[in-house]
Amino acid sequence: MEFILCISDLKNEHEGPISKEMLVKHLKTPPHFTIIRVNTVTTSKEILRDEIEEALSMMISPPVVQFHHKVHDILVVKSNHAIEKVEPIHPHVMVGLGCAIAILRGANAYSPGITAIPNGVVIGDKVSVFGDLLGQCKRGWNKEYEGKKYFVGNGLLLQNRQDLFSVGVPKGLAINMIEPLFYCPSIGDILLDNKTIGFQKGFLQNLPSVLCGHALNPQSHHLVLDLCAAPGGKTTHIGSLMENKGSVIALDKSASKIKQIQENSEKLGLTNITAFVQDSTTACIMEKPEHLQEYETTAVASLPTSPPFLPNSFDRILLDAPCSALGQRPQLYNPIRLKEVQSFARLQKKLFLTAAQLLRPGGRMVYSTCTYNIAENEEIIDWALGLFPSLRVTNFNIQIGKPGYRIGRLTEEDCIAMQRFGSPNESVSMDENSDTIGFFICCLEKILS
Numbered sequence: 001m002e003f004i005l006c007i008s009d010l011k012n013e014h015e016g017p018i019s020k021e022m023l024v025k026h027l028k029t030p031p032h033f034t035i036i037r038v039n040t041v042t043t044s045k046e047i048l049r050d051e052i053e054e055a056l057s058m059m060i061s062p063p064v065v066q067f068h069h070k071v072h073d074i075l076v077v078k079s080n081h082a083i084e085k086v087e088p089i090h091p092h093v094m095v096g097l098g099c100a101i102a103i104l105r106g107a108n109a110y111s112p113g114i115t116a117i118p119n120g121v122v123i124g125d126k127v128s129v130f131g132d133l134l135g136q137c138k139r140g141w142n143k144e145y146e147g148k149k150y151f152v153g154n155g156l157l158l159q160n161r162q163d164l165f166s167v168g169v170p171k172g173l174a175i176n177m178i179e180p181l182f183y184c185p186s187i188g189d190i191l192l193d194n195k196t197i198g199f200q201k202g203f204l205q206n207l208p209s210v211l212c213g214h215a216l217n218p219q220s221h222h223l224v225l226d227l228c229a230a231p232g233g234k235t236t237h238i239g240s241l242m243e244n245k246g247s248v249i250a251l252d253k254s255a256s257k258i259k260q261i262q263e264n265s266e267k268l269g270l271t272n273i274t275a276f277v278q279d280s281t282t283a284c285i286m287e288k289p290e291h292l293q294e295y296e297t298t299a300v301a302s303l304p305t306s307p308p309f310l311p312n313s314f315d316r317i318l319l320d321a322p323c324s325a326l327g328q329r330p331q332l333y334n335p336i337r338l339k340e341v342q343s344f345a346r347l348q349k350k351l352f353l354t355a356a357q358l359l360r361p362g363g364r365m366v367y368s369t370c371t372y373n374i375a376e377n378e379e380i381i382d383w384a385l386g387l388f389p390s391l392r393v394t395n396f397n398i399q400i401g402k403p404g405y406r407i408g409r410l411t412e413e414d415c416i417a418m419q420r421f422g423s424p425n426e427s428v429s430m431d432e433n434s435d436t437i438g439f440f441i442c443c444l445e446k447i448l449s
């Protein structure tokens, strides 16, 4: 796979020897741990743990739901990946790549994800489910698909061809995955059960992503900016940490994805988040536009409410940057080329400039990516420290990742303060802190001059 070559090319003396086979296996395997971020605005981790344990008690060997020893608002569920080897049978049903990945992480197959079912297969039949690696299988295809596909497990069909392909937007569960390739518990549906409180009780999120919110340490009176916010996993965590008070402004370049931030905020009952479509590289202006200067003479106080913003406006800024995403797990196919991997640093620097300008002195920002690539991680921080003497790399209170790599002007303390996750080298030692996606977090403060 081409992405493997990319990572091999990027590896340097810091990574040590990684065999291609080890890397492929690591990336194709979902983490053994499912992390649920508790919606602390509407429930507690104790209540949610009991509810999840009760729902999972129907399983033959139910997994234990545990608290994390350092992160106070998550639950950890360990999967039993190695029950027995599951083999494919006939007929083959095709699903989209996103659906296949969700199945590998414990989901059942929902109707919109199904792309092909051979003629003659009926409700109740046992089928093998395959992910369409190249996205080339035509929706509604009625024979066994012969293109590139990846087996994700066996299930029972719950809807027939007609239900799925003769309506505009099919709805509901389509395949109950009775023999998934990996036994990750299916938790999404338990969180959605809103009979009692009306809001989603938790959010499935990777551990390092949850740490970004804690690293930012937002307070309930703060004005917070999330520069690359969609679909809003981290934005909603920030909103919860602020106890649904203060103000979180969420920006994303993609208009379609802004809707996801709004939907996620609503599902979780958060009202302190406002989302705008905005290219964040242009979210900072140096001078107040004339019409606003006039307004200011009559207004009592004017907090920035919509982009663009003046410098030094925000107490906290999250820059969860667009990146080469080489750390995502599981990933089954990744056509990214080295040239594209190398293109991200330029955009990340532009976004960082905006963040550094918009952060108020004494404020804190977090820079994060879901890639192993040093050029998108430590090298960005090294560049930023050279450009902004007022920025300092700072520790945050939960230390569970590995230190960053020592390059350029980064000191040993800087590297210890950074956190790296999910290195492929670690695929043998499995705990919830190391068996996760590839991720990088660096927390910085702007010193008061």
Ligand SMILES: C[S@@+](CC[C@H](N)C(=O)[O-])C[C@H]1O[C@@H](n2cnc3c(N)ncnc32)[C@H](O)[C@@H]1O
Pocket: 209, 227, 228, 229, 230, 231, 232, 233, 234, 235, 251, 252, 253, 254, 257, 278, 279, 280, 281, 320, 321, 322, 323
């Ligand atoms: C890593 S994802 C963010 C994930 C998000 N923080 C979360 O936790 O759910 C990066 C996001 O950056 C957005 N993006 C890319 N370029 C951007 C730009 N110039 N301005 C604003 N958003 C941008 C993408 O649309 C994408 O949604």
